[in-house]
Amino acid sequence: MSARNYRPLQMHRIAYTDLTEAQVLQALKPTASGPTSKSAMSTVLSGKKLKIVTDDGGPTLEYHFKSARELELAENGGKPIKANYGAMEDRQLVMVTHMIPGSQRGYELVVDQKSGLATVFEVSFSGYAALETAAAAAANPKREPQFKTGKRNREAQRKIWFGYVDKGADKPTARHTYTNRLEGKGIYWKQDTDVEILEFYLTIIYSNFIELTRFGGEMTVCAPTDYIMVNDHQFIYSRIECEFSGTYTLQLIDLFDMTQKGVRLGLTDKDELEYYMYTGKGEITGQIATFEVFGNNAETRPGPRRVYRPLETFETMTDEQVKDQVLNHAHAFGDGKGSGAAGMGGYKSEQIAQFAGKKLSVRMDNGPKIQYEFVDAGKLKWRYEGDDNWRDAWYEMYEPDDELYFFAHLLDAEFPRSCAMVALDMKNGLSTVVKGTTGTPFRNNETHPTYYFGTFQMDGGPTPPTYLRHGWTDEMVGHCVTWNYQRGNPGLTSMHFYATPSTYSWIIFNPDGSGGMQWSSPGWYSKLRDGVYIMAWVEEACNGTLGVICFNQRIMHDAGFGFHVGRNGLSLNVIGARARHAGKFDVKPYLGLKAT
Amino acid sequence: MTDVKKKSTRRAFFLNGGAVLGAGVAATAGAAGLAPPAAKASGSAEDREAIRQLHLAFVSSNAAAELFEEQLGVYRQTASQLNEEVRLSEDGLRATATFHCEVELCTPLQDDCTAAQMARMQGLMAGRRWETGRFEASYVKTRGQWTMESVSYTRSS
Numbered sequence: 001m002s003a004r005n006y007r008p009l010q011m012h013r014i015a016y017t018d019l020t021e022a023q024v025l026q027a028l029k030p031t032a033s034g035p036t037s038k039s040a041m042s043t044v045l046s047g048k049k050l051k052i053v054t055d056d057g058g059p060t061l062e063y064h065f066k067s068a069r070e071l072e073l074a075e076n077g078g079k080p081i082k083a084n085y086g087a088m089e090d091r092q093l094v095m096v097t098h099m100i101p102g103s104q105r106g107y108e109l110v111v112d113q114k115s116g117l118a119t120v121f122e123v124s125f126s127g128y129a130a131l132e133t134a135a136a137a138a139a140n141p142k143r144e145p146q147f148k149t150g151k152r153n154r155e156a157q158r159k160i161w162f163g164y165v166d167k168g169a170d171k172p173t174a175r176h177t178y179t180n181r182l183e184g185k186g187i188y189w190k191q192d193t194d195v196e197i198l199e200f201y202l203t204i205i206y207s208n209f210i211e212l213t214r215f216g217g218e219m220t221v222c223a224p225t226d227y228i229m230v231n232d233h234q235f236i237y238s239r240i241e242c243e244f245s246g247t248y249t250l251q252l253i254d255l256f257d258m259t260q261k262g263v264r265l266g267l268t269d270k271d272e273l274e275y276y277m278y279t280g281k282g283e284i285t286g287q288i289a290t291f292e293v294f295g296n297n298a299e300t301r302p303g304p305r306r307v308y309r310p311l312e313t314f315e316t317m318t319d320e321q322v323k324d325q326v327l328n329h330a331h332a333f334g335d336g337k338g339s340g341a342a343g344m345g346g347y348k349s350e351q352i353a354q355f356a357g358k359k360l361s362v363r364m365d366n367g368p369k370i371q372y373e374f375v376d377a378g379k380l381k382w383r384y385e386g387d388d389n390w391r392d393a394w395y396e397m398y399e400p401d402d403e404l405y406f407f408a409h410l411l412d413a414e415f416p417r418s419c420a421m422v423a424l425d426m427k428n429g430l431s432t433v434v435k436g437t438t439g440t441p442f443r444n445n446e447t448h449p450t451y452y453f454g455t456f457q458m459d460g461g462p463t464p465p466t467y468l469r470h471g472w473t474d475e476m477v478g479h480c481v482t483w484n485y486q487r488g489n490p491g492l493t494s495m496h497f498y499a500t501p502s503t504y505s506w507i508i509f510n511p512d513g514s515g516g517m518q519w520s521s522p523g524w525y526s527k528l529r530d531g532v533y534i535m536a537w538v539e540e541a542c543n544g545t546l547g548v549i550c551f552n553q554r555i556m557h558d559a560g561f562g563f564h565v566g567r568n569g570l571s572l573n574v575i576g577a578r579a580r581h582a583g584k585f586d587v588k589p590y591l592g593l594k595a596t
Numbered sequence: 597m598t599d600v601k602k603k604s605t606r607r608a609f610f611l612n613g614g615a616v617l618g619a620g621v622a623a624t625a626g627a628a629g630l631a632p633p634a635a636k637a638s639g640s641a642e643d644r645e646a647i648r649q650l651h652l653a654f655v656s657s658n659a660a661a662e663l664f665e666e667q668l669g670v671y672r673q674t675a676s677q678l679n680e681e682v683r684l685s686e687d688g689l690r691a692t693a694t695f696h697c698e699v700e701l702c703t704p705l706q707d708d709c710t711a712a713q714m715a716r717m718q719g720l721m722a723g724r725r726w727e728t729g730r731f732e733a734s735y736v737k738t739r740g741q742w743t744m745e746s747v748s749y750t751r752s753s
Contacts, residue, residue, distance in 0.1 A: 307713060485711070488703065489725075492711060492722065494708065519710070
């Protein structure tokens with residue numbers, strides 16, 4: 001395993017500088033020299049002239065490659081400009097990258113020297129504000145443009161043009177096309193820069209990646225991505241790290257020999273320019289199921305590629321605002337009226353009432369010790385051991401596995417505010433408590449979990465073991481599971497990808513069943529029994545919700561709870577969904593570390 | 597043969613003052629209206645076509661969605677379109693029409709969780725279903741232009 005450079009902040013927590021256009025222009029100046037590369041670049045274009053014609057109002061580009069590094073370009077018949085470029089080859093494909101000196105834009109080309117087809121990526125910076133302003137004006141109803149995290153001038157924008165090399169005759173009519181043929185695939189890449197990265201092509205407009213060397217491999221993050229098919233084994237992958245550094249990545253992926261040729265263009269979290277080409281060698285980590293109907297090869301996509309922008313769209317509340325919500329507008333399970341079947345609880349199981357009239361104590365190792373009296377099916381009394389005062393609370397309890405019970409309730413009305421989600425294993429007396437609490441060092445209206453492992457005692461209950469406990473696990477790592485939360489067609493459905501022992505991502509499907517937008521968050525995994533796990537996640541830098549599910553792989557169902565604070569108050573609700581196993585990526589060997 | 601249930605499903609949408617449905621619609625209808633009458637006022641093929649075009653413009657407009665409790669997804673005409681009727685008054689200045697169709701009706705995702713927000717951005721619905729029905733509308737011709745006066749939708753069982 002290579003060296004891991006753990007970072008004090010993961011990408012979603014880094015406050016990337018809101019650079020001005022002038023600052024971006026200045027930072028991009030070195031791109032005039034062309035990209036660097038550790039591997040030898042191609043000389044195949046040296047001395048050649050290429051005229052690339054593109055469709056749909058795209059540019060006509062007339063290139064004269066003066067040498068292996070210098071070119072002249074005339075755009076749309078305009079005056080030629082000089083630039084330095086880099087090129088790499090994969091079989092018959094040649095990839096070219098250059099910027100236009102003195103500007104914030106440039107081109108990446110993929111030219112098929114055999115078929116004459118070409119795909120042009122026009123990449124630019126300082127374009128987000130104009131796009132957002134136009135999108136706001138076009139919205140129905142109209143809205144104000146949002147620049148909560150700045151104008152994002154550092155974020156690359158791309159336009160993609162399909163076309164061909166004009167040789168004067170026999171113009172090809174075929175084109176490279178958008179595709180879903182990479183969907184569901186995972187690849188580990190080791191690049192000539194010693195960068196190691198796990199990439200997962202789980203949707204047709206987004207991808208996951210885990211930066212093993214640059215960020216230590218703790219988190220997976222997601223970025224909008226274009227997938228373009230050259231043929232059955234060669235693909236073009238284009239990604240922009242929106243919401244983060246804004247870095248642009250273009251790769252040729254060759255599935256025959258599992259190689260990649262790429263270019264990376266952008267500004268790091270230290271605002272330093274990265275503009276280099278690279279090669280890489282890959283290993284397939286897995287191929288999961290896809291959910292389009294047979295015959296749908298997604299050669300056309302459902303409209304423009306969308307970008308999910310949680311950092312931009314979710315509100316950050318003040319201390320006082322959150323304090324008011326958690327103290328004065330807190331509701332658990334509809335205040336005893338029941339959670340209903342809305343939201344993520346459409347398939348909640350039968351509510352358990354058999355603890356009514358019973359008493360028990362949960363005792364966490366190095367954690368809370370709580371006594372309970374269950375008044376009825378929805379109301380309980382609780383107190384910490386040693387306290388005199390009993391508190392009333394609404395609760396709901398479910399049975400995700402045989403004689404394994406999971407219930408939740410709010411804790412004291414204080415700020416920050418917490419809830420307890422408690423698992424009781426009647427077969428061995430073990431208990432796990434996930435305590436959810438509002439607030440993180442980054443946002444008041446986020447939540448965070450604290451896990452405790454221990455035992456419980458009740459009259460007629462099992463004698464708990466002395467040393468054995470539920471514990472952390474990596475058994476779920478690599479698995480992908482769809483979750484159908486509501487009845488209907490398609491209803492509310494997502495797919496979870498349990499990427500590492502400390503993170504997961506979720507995928508929302510397009511109407512045609514293909515994967516669409518996705519996002520990620522930290523995640524925690526514990527094992528209660530064989531095939532039965534508690535998984536928790538917090539939608540950090542997003543809506544801040546803590547979700548905790550007890551997932552039974554044998555019945556492919558869960559029972560869980562969501563804990564959220566926002567403008568509409570603090571809520572504790574049920575989660576209940578039906579699952580399908582979508583497949584698994586064998587990523588553990590690349591992650592190295594195991595949960596302990 | 598359709599079994600019409602009017603009471604529970606019928607909602608009427610009345611256009612304010614016979615409002616023009618949009619520039620494109622006005623142009624289409626207006627062009628027909630301004631053209632010299634090729635036939636007698638009653639039963640003119642151009643009038644019928646102008647009304648049909650008005651109807652097509654209406655069903656593709658946001659206003660059509662107001663007729664439905666659920667969200668209108670897609671509209672398509674069916675084989676029963678052959679039975680569409682456009683009835684002109686004797687003076688050729690008023691008309692009523694019946695257009696048969698199929699509509700895709702959608703139930704939006706109502707929830708506020710992140711997954712639902714993302715799903716809505718991608719056009720996902722809690723549910724989708726097709727039903728057959730018919731539009732019944734009345735029209736008036738003023739200064740050579742047809743405008744829609746009222747329209748209702750009735751679901752077939």
